[in-house]
Amino acid sequence: MAEVKILTEFYHLPEYQTLAGYQAKGGYETVPKALKMQAQQIIDEVKASGLRGRGGAGFPTGMKWGFLPKNGEPRYLLCNADEGEPGTFKDRMMMERAPHQLIEGMIISAFAIGSHKGYIYVRGEYVYPIECLNKAIQEAYAAGLLGKNILGSGFDFDLDVYRGAGAYICGEETGMISSLEGLKGQPKLKPPFPAVQGYLRKPTIVNNVETLAAVTYIIRDGAQAYRKNGTEKSSGTKLFSVSGNVVKPGNYEVPLGYPLMNLIMNECGGMKPGRKLKAVIPGGSSAPVLTAEEVAKANMDYESLAGLGTMLGSGAVIVIDDSQCMVDMLGVLTHFYAHESCGQCTPCREGTGWLNKILHAILEGRGRLQDIELLIKVADNMKGKTICALSDAAALPVLSFVNKFREEFEFYVREGRSKVKGTTYAEMHH
């Protein structure tokens, strides 16, 4: 078993970016088919496919669509392309290589949920993907694939790109909605959930780029065909962004349930020469880290990783070899979360800053032995106490790093230098 290219089949073709190139490979053929179906049929098909949100939480997409109120209220389809999770770069490639694939998926999804207006919220740093999307949307409008009366079906759908300013928190769906409304990007209190009251207080569905793109293939080939890949509960294929100390980092599309070790050893060409695998963060920086022994047991699906106490997240696999200092790496993560916490809920606002201060005290040689216990206590009490999951995202790596690599932390506190590198923080970072 190796790569199974469903979404990424033609990504190597430069012309796949254009409408003509996309249509030459069967693009937009599913739109007329979908527009002839009943909206409910599409929702049922997506439900039957077992497609789960590819953005991070892994919530069943069909079920999410089913939460919409069954009335004629206007509703919005938002595509979450904020891709802020450190280590993730799959959406970027999808928008650069195949912007039409996303647009096609959005047309079909919008038809299914009865939305006539969609936005693609892209993080501000993604200048080139935004260019690609804008160009593709123009092409689609010119070809009658967007706008009024799509392909003569009577269905209207308008699509715009909204450029964010590059905040991690705007990748959280209600934070994204706030930002899109022109407010400060801060998550909203739930309930009400976006499906009931979202963008402009109207029912709203927020899906990830990869999720929406996959809808096309589910409708084209049917739910059963989609289910051929993956496991019972984690169906289909998924793009994994592999980074770190491997020979060939990059995006790889493999069926869910694919062994993590195979992904590293086969697709990515193994570890860099002479290096040993030490740890892997399997689902973006907020997923708890796995040790080398755990990696050998891990399959890349929601259940297997949950069984190991971590998560699939956005599919960002960060591979760490034996030359890396875990204390230093965690310092990078705590700094990131302290910087990105929106500051709304107290445990997260104060907790992320506190964790970062403790960690940098350790890194700069001012650590106390009780600080290690304190890190765990603080992180433990940040979990599950806030409006959104950023607090958990900041706490989980701390808990897993400290618990699984405790001797590195203890060594650092005692000696004031890294166990792995043998150097102090100042020396490590010049």
Added chain:
Amino acid sequence: MPKCTINGKEVEVKEGSSIIEAMQVSGDRIAHYCWHPGLSVAGVCRVCMVEIEGNPRVQIACNTAVTEGMKINNTSDKVKDAVKWGLDFHLINHPLDCPICDQAGECGLQDQYMEYGKYDPEMAEPKQKKHKVVDLGPTIVLDSERCILCSRCVRFTEEVSKTNELGIFNRGDRSEIGTHDGMKLDNNYSLNTVDICPVGALTSKDFRFRQRAWYLKDAETICNGCSTGCNVKVYFNKEGFFRVKPTFNEQVNGHWMCDEGRNVYKFVNKEHRLLKAQVKGQGSSWTEMSAGAAAKAAAEVIKAAAADSLALVLTAQYSVEEFEAIVTTFVKDFKSNKIYFWINNKEAFDNFDGLLVRGDKNPNTKGLLKVLEKHGITATWNELSRGLKSGAIKTVVVAAPENQVVFPDFADRVKELSQAQNLIWLQSGQNEALKKLDGNVWLIPMKTFVEKDGTFINHSGLEQKFKKVTLVVSEALTLTEAALLLAGKNLNIHATSANEFLPLNQRLDQVAVEARKKNEFVFKRGNL
């Protein structure tokens, strides 16, 4: 009407109530900072944690709706631990300078710390530095380091005053409250943000550092700043009155009051008051005497006067009972129906700002009109003017306003009324215009609204009773007492020093204001 169980007690609440609202009904204590009954739910402080049976995680009470049969508990160890940690997160960057913080004694953090905390801090790192002494506007100063970012003040300006001056700027633990570009926190409701601030972040320029909270007593009364009649608490001690805060009354003012009304404590204080009666004859100088003696002397003049040369001028600043007493005295005893209503700012009378403030700056216009109507009095001010000019009206009794600020025509009216031969002027405060009076004048000190019991009828006809709070000028009379004395009845007014306010130089518990200046410590930047 769902029923739920809170800490073992069964409570029935309104449909759609949140758990925290249910706990207000059941009377259970629950820690909270961001939730306020008059504002929307923010759910950000994360300390109103409760345990709900069947739910493994603790939940916030402010954003969880009560459902039928819900079993809620906020006394378990799990909840206490969650609240303790919620409090700890609030405190790690909060300055521990309670002794010099103006909020000390009435601070949400102190209260909760005593209940859930009492532990040593574990934070060894330096605290976050933020802006101190930020001048937000003409009424308020902000200390960002003390702020716990509960967003109550921001929501207040968004939802209640609808002026939108405030926002939270920056992110994470660098977040700070501030005003939007080019704006000042300058609206007639701004001081409510100080009331709802659970910590010492927002302080009122008028009140800050003038008294410690624990040296103040409070009592409920009715604001006499306008015809809305907001329910308020006045805060005072033996040195005087120091502030006014609103109390909840759904029918009248909800949770709020205006900034204008917060000044009503000022004219009550001794330094603005008439302490003794002042009496003078034509061409002679003022003689000081007790209020009772002055009133008795004035009674002789009234007795000698013909009924049709006697007039009474009333302002709508006294209670219904007092109006009744003095009008009855005039009509029954003096056989005079020359009773006139001194209306201050007539053109603005019906103004209303849509929230609380009304153009009628008297607390009891409706009450006065009711009494006048009862006695069939229809006299107009023009008749009085004519009577004064022609000399037909020789003796005038004036129940002058206690809140002089809202009487822009005060000096003009004094001038007009001074045409009378005998002027009996009843007033609580001092005024320059009165000192210049010539002729036969009896200036008699009156009590203010905090020194007597009574009733005000507000703009909507709602009768609101208020109770005596304390005694400021023991000699001063109420209008009822004045009516009896003027009618020649015997009434002993005892001057007592038992409850009197202290002069400033006898302050026992704090450094006197004059001495404070001399002993001021000046810390220069960089010296510490």
